[in-house]
Amino acid sequence: EAGVTQFPSHSVIEKGQTVTLRCDPISGHDNLYWYRRVMGKEIKFLLHFVKESKQDESGMPNNRFLAERTGGTYSTLKVQPAELEDSGVYFCASSQTPHTGSLSYEQYFGPGTRLTVT
Amino acid sequence: DAKTTQPPSMDCAEGRAANLPCNHSTISGNEYVYWYRQIHSQGPQYIIHGLKNNETNEMASLIITEDRKSSTLILPHATLRDTAVYYCIVRLDSGGYQKVTFGTGTKLQVIP
Numbered sequence: 001e002a003g004v005t006q007f008p009s010h011s012v013i014e015k016g017q018t019v020t021l022r023c024d025p026i027s028g029h030d031n032l033y034w035y036r037r038v039m040g041k042e043i044k045f046l047l048h049f050v051k052e053s054k055q056d057e058s059g060m061p062n063n064r065f066l067a068e069r070t071g072g073t074y075s076t077l078k079v080q081p082a083e084l085e086d087s088g089v090y091f092c093a094s095s096q097t098p099h100t101g102s103l104s105y106e107q108y109f110g111p112g113t114r115l116t117v118t
Numbered sequence: 119d120a121k122t123t124q125p126p127s128m129d130c131a132e133g134r135a136a137n138l139p140c141n142h143s144t145i146s147g148n149e150y151v152y153w154y155r156q157i158h159s160q161g162p163q164y165i166i167h168g169l170k171n172n173e174t175n176e177m178a179s180l181i182i183t184e185d186r187k188s189s190t191l192i193l194p195h196a197t198l199r200d201t202a203v204y205y206c207i208v209r210l211d212s213g214g215y216q217k218v219t220f221g222t223g224t225k226l227q228v229i230p
Contacts, residue, residue: 109161
């Protein structure tokens with residue numbers, strides 16, 4: 001079974017440009033999460049999709065970030081316009097939806113996209 | 119979610135058991151203890167979790183004290199590939215809609 005995949009693995013862009021990151025979750029996983037680690041800081045949650053709906057977007061830093069998950073499959077995270085402080089590694093994770101009364105299923109993380117804004 | 123305290127770094131000889139401690143003195147009764155790790159240049163990886171009983175899987179064992187204020191992750195025979203940052207996380211489980219809140223973790227260096 002394929003794991004969570006992310007594209008591209010690396011991206012270098014100039015300040016003010018636009019970048020779109022893509023995440024393909026594990027097939028059948030309704031839950032999709034975005035996280036990021038900026039230089040020297042902890043990994044931080046950005047948002048959570050359940051199928052195509054945004055369940056929690058409390059971690060999105062500002063309106064330069066736009067996440068979509070049309071059709072409830074893959075997701076994109078667009079940064080427009082990019083700023084220097086957006087540099088970091090962006091991780092995507094996915095999980096199944098647990099049955100009522102059971103524990104949550106664990107989140108499987110992708111390898112991340114390293115974004116460098118110059 | 120309750121906060122956790124971990125040592126910033128630890129060393130372990132290859133082949134020996136690695137015991138990674140975590141304090142979570144403010145944990146509440148319905149919060150679970152989770153462990154993740156991040157190997158360099160990879161995404162975080164789930165290891166194990168538990169509520170109050172000790173747990174074991176193919177990767178590790180989790181020992182939770184009776185008062186649940188601390189826990190220890192045990193890698194029974196550490197290998198060089200276990201060199202990573204290990205995160206102890208306390209979180210609720212309510213229908214699976216739980217983001218993971220990472221702290222600073224413990225950087226484990228396995229030494230040949």
